[in-house]
Structures are given as C-alpha cells and as structure tokens.
Amino acid sequence: MKKINIKAITGLLLAGVFTSCSDKLERLPYTSIELSQSFKTVTDAKTWNNGLYSQLRGRVYGIYQFSTDIQGDQLNASLDYGNRNGNPHRWDGFLSDDYTIRDVWSGYYSGINNANIAIEGFKTITPKAGTETTDLNKYKGDAYLARAYYYHRLIVRWAKSYEPATAATDLGVPLVLVYDVAAKPARATVKQVYDQILLDITEAKTLLTAVPGKQGSTRFTKHVVAALEARVKLDMQDWAGAKAAAEEVITAGTYPLINNQAELLAYWKDDAPKETIYQSLTAKPSELANTNIIYLGLVAQTGKFTPDFIPSKWVVDFFDNTDFRKAAYFSAKTLTIQGTDYPGIVLVNKYQGNPALFTAASTNYQHAPKLFRIAEMYLISAEAGARAGAATEAAALTRLNELRVARGLTALVGLTGVPLFQAVKDERFRELAFEGFRLDDLKRWHQGFTRREPQNINTITQGPAYQGLTIAADADKFVWGLPTNDVTINPNMKPQNQGW
C-alpha cells in the first residue's frame, strides 16, 4: 500500500515537472525576423544593407518613373489604354487619393523608414577593426545616401521648387528621421528638407569616400554621392555646387560617353554598363525590378503591339535622324488598336526588356533600373554653367557639345545666354526622355506646356484632357497633393497643397 502510494505520487510529480520544464512562453516567429534579433553583428548589418538596396530596386522604374512622364507633354494615351494611369494623364481627375500618389508616397517613406531603422541599428553594432569597420561604414553611408535620395524624390514631387527667396517658408514634406509608428509629423519647410538632404549627403560622402566608382555599379560609390549632390544642388540653384559635383564625376573619366549607334543600342537593350554610375542589380528569376510596361504592350501571339502610351509626333521629330538616340529610344511597330492594325507607329523602345532577364519566351520588360547616368552629369554641368553667368558659359557649351557630338549631332557654336540655356533644355529633353525627368524639369523651369499632335489620331484617346491639354506654368498639379489617407489621419499634415 505504502509502496504504491509513493510510486504513484512520484509518477504524478514527474509529470508535473515535465510540464513545467517546458514553460517557455518567449517564442520568436520562424518566418520573419524580430527587430531585436537583427542588429547584432556586422553580418546582420550586411543583410540590412542588402535590404536597403533590394527595397530601392522596388522604388525605381514602374509608377515611380513613368507617372510623371504620363502627366507630362511627351505622350498620348492610346485608344486601348483602358484608363490605366489615366488620372495623372488627364490632370483634372488626378486627385490626392489616387493610387499613384498614395503608393509612391508610401513607397518612399517606407524606404526612409528602413534607412532610419538601419542608421539607428548600425550604431548599436561594435565592429572589429579592419574590414568589419570599413564594411560597417560603407553600410552606414549607404543608409544616409538612400535616405537623401528618397527625401529628394519626395521634396521634388510634393513641394514647390526650391527658390532661395522662399524656400524657408514654402512647405515641404514631413521630416521623419526616427522610426515611430504613432508619430504625427508636421510638414517641414522646403529649406529644412533640402538641408537634411545635404546633411545626409555630407555624411555619406565621408563614409563612402574610399569606395571608388565603377561602370554599372550596383552599390553606392563616391560617384553616386556626387551625382546625387549635383542633382540636388541644381534644384537648389546652387550652380557652383552642382557644377563642381557633376564635374567630379565627369573628370574622373570612369564613364566615357557612348559615341556610336551599336553601343548605344546595346546600352539600352542589354543594360551595358558604360555610362551608368549606379543601377539596381536585377537578376532572374528572383531579383526582378519594376518595369516600364506602358510603352509597348507586345502581344506575343501576333508580334504586334498594344501600348498604353504613344510618344507624340513632335517628340519623335525632335530627334534628328543622325541622332543615335533616335534608334535607341524609338522603334516603329505595328499596333493593334481596337482590333485594327496600324503599321509604322513609333513607340518608346527604351525599355523593351533585356533578353538576359527574360523569364519566358517573350519579353518581361525587365532592365537593371538606371538611377544615375553620366549624360545627366554633362547636362547638369552645362545647365549650371549656362545659368551661373557669362563666366561659365563657354565651359557649359563645351560639355553640351561633348554630349551632342557623342550622340551623333553637330557641335553648336557661339551660344550664350538664353539660347544656350534653351539648347541645354532641348538636349535634356532628348537625352533624358522617358526617364522621369520631364515634368520635374518643367516645374523647376516654371514652364507650362501644350500637348501636341499625335502620330495617328485614330490610335489615341481623344479629348480636351488628352491630346488637347494645355497646362499653364506653375499649375497647381505640377506639385502632387498630399495623400488623402495621411491628411485624414495626421492632423498635423496641413495645409494640403494648393489645388488638391
């Protein structure tokens, strides 16, 4: 009796011990990584750094790029465009709750959030001397530069252009530098945002000073820092600063201009690296980028095309036949619109898809997104020089002509003043067409536009909001509205931009 008693109690006790031993309520999810687990070593930092780049790849091209070109003056909506991206194209129906505005805004801010967390998190890591320290500095520099890039995109799209006289009072976008889900940030001024961008660029410059530039780099280098600095300072009308930064990249000689047809075709089709200061790495099948699918719309079965947007006639005609870019950027195709074939319509062929990235028999429009190209540095140097005054005009014309000659055009002679500036603008129009610059340039130059004659009126959607649209200089919607969601939720997000 006694014996059984002891055995039984022992058994029951053991069972109790067994259960309490497994008392572990602290569990971590298996399929995602908790924040506390992600900043321990330099290897963690490397993974984060890859995340920054991977995220950046998802925030270029696609709607991040073509939305402004659709809003601009170079494209007509095809008759079969199905109202895809119709709101920005028509202007009047473009509202602050438009998905374009919402998605681009949230895309940039989530990129900033990622950089913010990384900048804070990297501080908690103690690297060993040597490569660990060098690497961690690189990762830090990348995070600052990514943040500067996103803020620059935000300030360009959601605020008036930087005017030295009013920048301190013009409203910009909220400056979020620390991760806080509950924060309800107010709008900073344009100047505050640009100052922050310059601060981040300065940080990045120090941290990335030892990272040499190379053609087609898929990581940030000191040249990428300079290229962003040139772009930002041009916006700020800091002509000397913009010119100096652009010249730093040009004179390094790393990225010679392409000066023949074959190479330029390959540059756009096959993502040849020669002129590229930075491009996001793209690889099939799991590292694909956003695509600029609006321009072609290849129907694989017929080999014909149903694009959403077609370049206007004057845009095509703006390219001289000797211009290597004409063949590289455009291609005459047979369109099928509403069941009817239209041969010989010129389409934007800049993003036809790199065959090396195809995941099926026909194109998936994949390219390595090019964020900074050397040609833009020539144009920045030329524009800064042309606008800084007579003293720098000659040097500006030299840079402009270097680009023109390389592209198969003749050198311009003796231009100064307004004609020189206009020549720079025209070249910018051509060189950077469909790369997302046009609307921002018009806004910066305080120019309006009138959409002009299409190639074939029967292939396009017609109406006063389409091919007949005229927009005055500094029209409200050059500056995008703050997304409705944020205005509703965040009482400090005010006032809404004019006209929205």
Added chain:
Amino acid sequence: MYAWGLDISLLLLETRHKANHMKQALLLWLAVAMSIPGVSQQTDTTLKKILEEVVITGYNTATRKEYTGAVSTIQGSKLNKIPMASFDQMLQGRAPGLYVASGSGQPGAPAKVVIRGQATISGSIAPLYVIDGIAVESGVFMTMNPGDFESVSILKDANATALYGSRGANGVILITTKRGKAGALSLSFNTQHGISQPTRSSFNVMNTEERLQFEEEVGLETGRPIGPGWIFSALNPANAALPPAEKQRYAGILDSLGNIHTNWKDYFLRESAPFHEYELSASGGTENIRFYSAANYYKQEGIALRSGIERYSFRTNLDVTSKRFSAAINTAIGYTNNKLIESENGPAVINPMASVYYGLPYEQPYVNGQLVHSGNKARFGGTYDTREGSDALERSQNSTYNVNQLKGTLNTALKYNFTDYLYASTNLGFDYRENVEVRTIKPGTYSGGQSSIPGRQGMHAEGMARYFQFTAVSGLTYSRTLHDVHQLTVAGFYEFNRTKYSSMQLTGYGITPGLAGTISSITPGSALNGFIPKVEGGRTGTALASWIALARYLFKDKYSLNVTFRRDGSSTVPENNRWHNFYSIGAGYDLKKESFLASHEWINTLRLRSSYGTSASPFANNFAYTAGYGGSRYDGSPAIIPSAVGNEDYNWEYSKTFNAGVDIALLDNRIRLIADWYNKRTEGVFVDKQLSQTSGFNSQKINAGVIRNRGIEVDLSGDIIRNENLTWSAGFNVAYNQNRVISLGGVNEFTQGASIIRVGLPVNTHYIVKWGGVDPQTGKARYYNRDGSLTTSYNVVSQSVATFGTIDPLYTGGITSRLTWKNFSAEVFFSFAQDLWRYNSEEYYTLNPQFIFSNQSSKWLSRWRKAGDITDQPQVSEVRNFTSRDIQDASYVRLRNVQLAYRLPADLLKHTQLLRSAMIYVQGQNLYTFTSWGGFDPEDNNSTAYFEYPAARTITAGVSIQF
C-alpha cells in the same frame, strides 16, 4: 427525444453499486446496446431526469443540478452511424446555438462551426475541440472515427468556457470516447453499404436546341458571333451570298450539331457513388483492467468524378485501476486517403463543378471512344464548339489531387485518490497530424503540355504539413459532501500547451512518364532545361501556460454556486499583455425544492441558472504582434526589409458573457425544456487602423472594436407516447442570434469587397448596388442610386447600400422525432437555418455576356428583346455587374436524416447461443431540402456560391450485430 446522458447516468449508477455484479453485467449490456438505435429507449424511463444528467465540463464532470453553465450534450448514438466522414458535419442541427455550415460536399471536408455567433472581424471563429481532456486541432476531423464517440458536449456560456480562458470565447466542443466496462468480452460488428447521388438533376443551363437558337438570336440582336448557331445560320447576312452548295453544307452542320445532346452532368458527376463502412469493436475486462477497442474502415466515393475518401482508423481505450490509483490510456490512430477535384469553389474551367455549367450541349466529348480536346481536335478536323467541357474532362483524367492524412491522438490520464474526497490527477497527451498532399499532371497530355507548366512536360507537386499539439494538465481535486447538505468541489490545475506546425512543398517539372506519381519522376531543374522546381515552406508555433481553479457548491440540492478562474500566459501576445486572468461566476436555484411547488406533482423540475464571465479567442496568426522583417535578396545575398508593423499593445479579443437559463421538466419528465438567454459582448475586436504612411507602414491591427451577440436558445423534447410497446418522442431545438457591430474604435464603417463592417449592423452584411430591374423601353439594366432614383450607370463605390442582410442566419436549429414500436424504430431529423442571404455567383458567370461563349443559364431565354418586354434579364449587349440581384435567400430546412431499424427478437437470438442482439437498418442522409435558393445548394461556409461541390444525398443499409 435525446436519451439524456443515459449511458453516463448508468455509469454513475455503476459506481454506486460496485458490489452488485449482476446489475453491472446488465448495465454493461445496456450501455453497449445504447449505441444501437431502437434499444436505448427500452430502458427505465425514470432515469431521464434533467438534473441528473451528467455534463462534461472540462477538467471535471458534474450533474446538471450542481452546474450553472450552458451546455448542450449530443449523445454519440446520434453520430455513430451517420454516413459522413467529418464528425463536425454531423453536429448540424443537433444542439441549439451551434451553427454548422458545410462548404463542400467533398467526402471528408470539414464544416464551418460557429457557436453563438461571430465575435470577430478578422480573427478565428473556430471553437476549441477537446478529446478526453486533450486539445486537438480544429477543422481536421476526417481521420477520426465518430463511432468511437460516447458523447459530444457543446460549452457555450462563460461559466463553461472561462475555464478554457484565452481559447474559450468561441465555445468549446468536448468529446468523450467510449470506454470498456468490466465483464465478459463483448464484440460488436456493424457494416453499412449504400450510394451517394446529386440532390438535383438540373443545372438550369441551355440544352442544344435552346443554345443554338440563342446563338442565332444573339447574332441577330447584336451581330456578335458567339457560336455555330449564328455562324452557319441562314439568317446571318454574311452567309447570304454563299453558293447554294455551301448553304446546304451549313444547314447540314447545324443539323448534325442539333442532334448532339450532351449532358455534362453525366460526365462529371456520379449518379450512384458507392459507400461502404465496416466497424468491429470489442470491449470488456476485469474490475481492474478494462478496454474498448474498435477498428473502422470507411470508404465513400464522391458524387464528383474521381473524388472520394478511404479511411482506416483504430482506437484502444484502456482503464487500469489499482487500489487508489487509476489510469486511463487512450490511443487513436487513423489514416485517410482523400481524393479531390481541382479548383473547387472557383470559376476556373478545371473545376468540374464549373465545367458542368460551361460545357456546350452540342459538344460531343468522345469520338469513337477517344476524347477530343483542344490538344488533338485538329487531328479530327477541328470542332465547331469551344471544347471547354472536353478540356475539363481531359484535365480531370490526367491530373490528380490527393491528400493523405495520418492522425493520432494519444493520452494518459493518471489519478491517485489520497482519500475518498481528495485526489491528484494528471493528463498528458498529444494530437498529431501529418498531411501529404500530392498534385500531379501527366506528361505527354494536353494538360501536361500547357505553357503555364515550365518545360511543358507535366508536373508533380508534393507537400507535407505537420501539426503537433501537446497538452499536460496536473492538479488536485477535493470533492466532499458535508452534513448531507453541503456538496463542495474545489479543484486546481496547472496546464501547459504547446503547438507546432511546419510545412514544406515542392513543385517539380519534366516528369518521366514511367515514374509519374512520385517525386523521383521529377527531372532536376536547370536554366537549360527550364524545369526549375519551386520549393516553399514555413513553420510556426505557440506556447500557453495556465493556472486553473474551479469551485462548485451545492446546498441542499437547491442552491448552487460555480466559480472558475484561469490565468493564461501565451506566446501569441506581447510581453506586457502576456498574462491575463479569466473568471466566471454562476448561480443556480431549484424552485422545485421549495415547499410551494412540492405539491405540484406535474412539475418535476424548475430550476433557474445565471452566469457571467470572461474569455478570449485565439488568434489567426501566432506572431501578429511582432514587428517582423521579411526576407529578400540582393546580388544573390540575403536581405531583410521591414514587413510587419507589429503592435506592442496587441491583446486578446475579450468576450464578456452573461447567461440566464431555465431547466424545466413536467408531467413525469415527459416534457423537458432547457432554455438560455445570453448577451455576449466582445471587446478589443481587431480592426485595421490606417496609419500615417510617413511611418513606413499603411495599417496596423489594433484592439478597438466591439461586437455583441445576443440570443435565445431553446431545447424542447418530450415523450408523446410512452408505453411498453410504443414510444413516440419528439424534439425541437432553435437558436436565435442577433449579431451587431457596436463600435469600430473611431471609424463608423469599412468595406471588405462586397460586404461591409458598419456600426449597428451584423459583421457579415452584404454591401452592393441595388438592382433596379430592366428598363422595358431600352432593355438596359438599371441600378438604384442611394437617393432612391434609378440610373443605368453603375458605380459600386457611390451606389452600394447595406440593406440586403447577412450571410449569418438569424435562426438555426433542428427537429427530430422518433417512433419505436416493438422491435421497429423510425427516426427523422431535420436541420434548418433561416434568415440568411448569399451571393449566387454561379449566375454571374452563366448570365453574363462576357462568358457567353460558354454555355449559359436558360434564364437568358426570357431576356429583353424589344421595347415593352417586361423581364428581369437585360438585353444581351448589357454589361453584367454585381448587384443585389445576385443576392438570394439561402434559408433552408433540410431533411437531414431518416433512419428505419428492425431489431431481431431476443427469443430468436437466444437459440443461436452466440448473438446477443442484431439489428438491420436503412437510412437516408440529406434527403430533401426546402429552399427558395436558386443555386445548387443553399448551405455554404462563406458568402458566395462559387461552383462549390454540392452536398450529396446518401442512402445506406446496414447490419449491426453484438456477440
């Protein structure tokens, strides 16, 4: 009508009269016989007292007079022979407040089970399932043999569910399995065989004549060539100038098409799908060791081609008693092979339930015994039809979709009695489930060569999912009656529960024909051959630690008081909310014990109960509170990016339930009534809070909403005739549940597709544009604007209204009646759900000009053609939009089961010296449905009829023998 816990009452008796072996043997016989319809009613009816019914409360058992919670008990005998593979489906209509809705007629498919209404927007609605004290996975029952179930208890109110704390708010379903009784070995053999068939013969689609005429008319009305009926029509202006010989050829084509009458139902559905079940069980033992052991084989073909289930299950329950020590060891293991159709519940052609509608009636699938599909039709000189039905048939023949399930539930419950009133107990157990899911498409076939298959040479996908749940409960129980008037039970437990889930799946290509069906048939992929396989998988898990206490006090059998307490610590909530207390209190008062009722002999019982308490429901996602970072790649190296915002204040959705009930028995217990009223308020319901996107995220789940479920449950049963030869009993249960969104924490509403969550309305309220009929002058569809005006333009954002009801029924319940005369017995059972509305999306596809190349509903024939036509079907050219027209009343009353049985006379069996009892029976399941629903089956687990596999009608005949 229910045999109120009879066999458990018998068990109680058994313990009271331990010495009486004679009686025990008798009881054993009775208990075994209980499982046979027709026998259970033959016993002493004085035992049928409502308050003596034993209720299984979890962690403990009590009689109803001690207990103050709301519990419904379903006897195993109601479930044991029903020809369905998943036991949850059998619960439909059996208990008030328990809504069971099956989404599929696929044998083995689980049902949606809701107790007392939906109290969440995005969380889990599934009740907690517990078998013999061990929590098991919900929704996975096809491998369990319901024949092993002794009883199923449905715990509904807080007094009952607070004991389960953070897992109890959706209700708890407790299952106890059969146990052996001391005595001679008793063998029982049961087998039944039968067929399943579709419940309706027509799909309301056009026949050949109608279709060809329709094609011609559409051509005349719109010029749109939708098929040969127009293309070869003499009325087609394009044919007017043809030479006479060609015209004659065209007429010939139409004539031969007109002679083809394909009924696609004959190709995709089975008219008599066989059903077989065999079950052998044995039980017996000595006073110290008793066992129950049962083996079951269940095979049911589905009414859809190639679908079916085959199950092998085995259970042994062993009881060991050694002086003060006792142990119960329960083991159940089963293996199921479930064969499924593809893409069920979707509009894709590969779903045979959709192809039955889509296939054209003049499409002949076989020519000289060979299936003609899009892949080989050129060899036959082409076809004039779409080959939609034939392609689906080809796909069905050359693909497989099988799920093999291995499931085991094991537990050991140990008990040691320190004294007669104090014992220690521990119950350790686990629930294990492994699914192997295999999908294949044969190489060298049309389906296997589709461009969607990399390499175009077939596909083999194999996935494995493993689920494991471990539960351990240990504690002390003190139970004593003092001075004959104070009956007290106090118990305390510690429980630990751990779940683990992992899954992996691979999909490979380039199938080697001879090896098809196994992973070895996959060709290793490379960039060159294009056979790059896909590999996926995931893992998750939870841990839950709990302290539990319960106390029950009964004074003079008149006043009862129940108090429960549970403290739960869970890994699924963040640290600051990790531990939470749940409690309940309940009181009962038996008026019959008062002197003023003593003289009213016609009242046998009149007891009032009330309870209040708290509980919570588990989360749909185990780690929703953590700020997580998802994986990515850059330059071939790993990358992480923020993927989930997390929520540090993430907390349970807490339910607070008040319950008031009454237990009444009248006229010598011939009329029995259990009724409950409840008010369940669930606070902290998750809503998606929109974030300022400058935070880097769009929305966050926060505990902000309030949902209320309020209702009445009535369970009434009575013996209408009760004498030696004849008994006739009837039962009726009904539940009314009113569901309301009380608050959404700041916002007033948000839409979820075609439904809306709005304060003041039920959670699953339809939200769509109101149909305004067809304009008799123009034939255009009209829609109502919100201001009540009619328009022909459709805008789902600005016109939608929420006046079309909800998918959750207001009333549910069941009706049953049973007649026993001598050795014959008959039982009928109806289940019903009323006041619910669902989308009939099948009509969206079959009354839609966009899908007009497929076969369409014959309702097209009554469409608008000319000014003045009064009809509800617009002209052919009208764009089809989703409107209130697609919402239909899905209320139904279903004749769920009819059973007829004959028990062989005892005199006859005596001579055999072997058989103790024998019975033959026939039954029909799902015999008839009364409904105004226009689709195939009103019953569904979601808002939309979408080419689901309809429930079958099953008719079986069987024999049950005891040795």
